[in-house]
Amino acid sequence: MANKALVFVNDADAAAPLLAAACANFDRVLLATNNPSLSGADETYLYDAGATAVQAVPAVTSLIAAQRPDAVLCEAGADGKLVAGYAAAALGTSPICDATSVSFSAEGLEAARMVYGGGAVALERSAWPAVVVAAPGAFEAGGAVRTGEVHTLELSAPAGVRLLGVEEAAPEKKVNLNAAKCVVGVGRGLGSEENLPLVEELAGLMGAEIGCTRPAAEEEHWYGKERYIGVSGCMIKPAVYLALGISGQVQHMVGVNQAKTIFAVDKSDKAPIVEQADHVLIGDIKAVLPRIIELLK
Amino acid sequence: MKILVCCKYVRDEAAIAVNPDRTLDMSAASWELSQYDSVALEAGMRLAAAAGDSLVEALSAGGEAVENSKMRKAVLSRGPAKLYTVRTEADGDILSAAKLLAQAYERIGGADLVICGDGSGDMYSQVLGTVLAAELGVSALNCVSALELDGGRVVATRMASGRAERYELETPAVVSVTSDICRARIPSMKDILGAGKKPVEAWSGTDFETVAPAVETVSTLAPEKAERLKKVYASDEDGLEQFVRALSDSIKGVM
Structure with a gap:
């Protein structure tokens, strides 16, 4: 079992499998999220629910740089990839994006991902530290998770970028x-x-x-x-x-x-x-x- | 405003063949400009036109394709005034590519805005722009579906979790634009001929500091195909009935 993982996830559906995989494979699991309903990590770093990932990324990156986790596991989508990019640069590694399956070992991880527009599956290997963006379905939900402290992750205004507004997309029925x-x-x-x-x-x-x-x-x-x-x-x-x-x-x-x-x-x-x-x-x-x-x- | 668009050449996916052992045969697959980068180039040209008094240049790092004159024209015929290329011997990972592009950016003298495509047409990790921004120490926005100018300021719309977030960006910055931002330009014959006269500054990867890849590709294989029945029905009454019976039985099996 590797030492420490940090999970970045805001979506509740994506959180359960990510946290289950982290708890099954790492001694210590940290969670960075803006979703106060999420739990399952040894330590949760909760930031303002109204903040965007762009606003949160400097604080999340500082947390990653300070904690030096062996692995950063991010939810799929624009926010997960933004955090993964900064996390990888901070840890000096390359992110593996849209992993459809991941296997962990003491030395690192191997992840499968689709390439060439779905024409092939690449198996990629990373030693620790590793950064992975997990595609939906990469991990199974269920399995033991942890309970632990919740810390407030204070956000500082990101340099060079200012949020002007957020518009919810047209309210479409959420399909699963x-x-x-x-x-x-x-x-x-x-x-x-x-x-x-x-x-x-x-x-x-x-x-x-x-x-x-x-x-x-x-x-x-x-x-x-x-x-x-x-x-x-x-x-x-x-x-x-x-x-x-x-x-x-x-x-x-x-x-x-x-x-x-x-x-x-x-x-x-x-x-x-x-x-x-x-x-x-x-x-x-x-x-x-x-x-x-x-x-x- | 100086805009630098990052471009990648990829294999023509449709011409990649699969060997019996599921490895890929690239021998018939020619190079092409990644479709997402054609969009990024056009987004850059439109922003430059809106800003006035602007310069758009392009930067590409990669293997033999960066030296291919047709590939160079594929970029330059879409509007940029100049192309910088870095020839590398081996495929690196995302971090090594970002570190190389960051050094090339500095050598070029920087830019106000770096525009990347949504992802590369082959690997589609959608994260290079963000890693590049982190390496350069500038702001990054991914999934940008609109770029506008508001009184000289760059305003970007970022699509995330079904929401449209609008940001004012200080330059320099790196944005990765989605394919929704605009339609790619189809170059005219005049554009293609003109592209041959535009300057290309070619560097070798050995002119830059390189880092060993942190991520190694163990294998790249075509997916295993599930065995299918491949039963074909004609659309006469008989065929329709048999098709619908099979469909109905499968649905009942689920309920």
Whole structure:
């Protein structure tokens, strides 16, 4: 077991697995967070809940420089990566980002991460000190955690950058694609926004969450980015995945290829998805969707 | 305002082949400018145009691709006035790349704003800009989706945890911009021809202090493919019924 880890996490869902992994592998676990509901570390350094990561990063970096942990484990996303970058520079190492699995040893850690747009998995090794940004699902929640003191982490205004304001993004329903047993995925091959009500009806019948490809989210704007599956989006493992109008590009498929059964509807029997699915219906989506809905009813 | 855009050349992902032992075969994969860096270049050009009386230059460190004239044009045809290159012999890790870029930044004489792409097209760690800023001792913002000027001040919007945070930045600073910030420019033939006449200052990695990588890549392998049934159904009544029955059975198995 290594000596000391510092966990940086604000999101409660991300915190449980990160803290469980830290407690299972390190003698002493420190937590830096702005979320007062989080616990599970030997020492918690709590900063102002209203502060952004940019405002907190000088104090968190000073804490890391003073504590010299063997490992810094950060939550996924912009805030985790900002802290990881500064932590790595402070400790004289390179961060390993979006690790999908991590194994710890006495000397250091090995982490797997996707590279080349999901086309390959790189296994990276770091001696202590190590800095890791954990992708969702990298660690399992559960297992013993610790209880300990809570310190207030005082923030000093960061030099050179001043917060002008924070705007909450449009209030979208928070989706948890990782928890869904059935997921319907929408790609550009759906053709038009007019077909979305049919998709929603079908997903309702299946008890499924709706996800999408990056182009469907970022170029067509059919759904928000929180529903985007694939490299740099969600990586999901549902029991049933139904791909609608998704050709089967690796950047998307890497996010769903852990699904138990993959169904697909596509207009072309030459599409790469045919080789990557269990059941593929070849046909025009607009014509077959109403029939699938009828038959499912 | 002086703007320096960091650029990386990556292999054309679509042409990377997989060997039977799941290792990657790069022999048919040509070099290209990382798509995120094309966006960073355009973001730099737009900010410079808004600021007036500005200079945009580009900096790239890497292997043989930094000496490739087509790759140099890929950067210079997108607007910057000059390209600085550092030729390295071996791929380093993020910290060694940041330390090299930091030294090159100092040699160039610094810049008011360094712009990096969201991540590199191949490794996509999304953290180089932050490590570079930490090495330079200047402010860093990642996930920047808008850059504006407000009375001469740089105002950046950072997207984090579903919120848009607006910051006023003192220069020098390093920002990493998302692909939402603008669309990359598609260079015209005139841009490409003009790029050949722009200056390139080429350095060798041995001119700089290097650090041994802290992170080592043990292996890079294509993912193991799950075995799939690959059953294909036609969209006639029969095919539809069979497809929906299979779907329905799978859903029932979950409930």
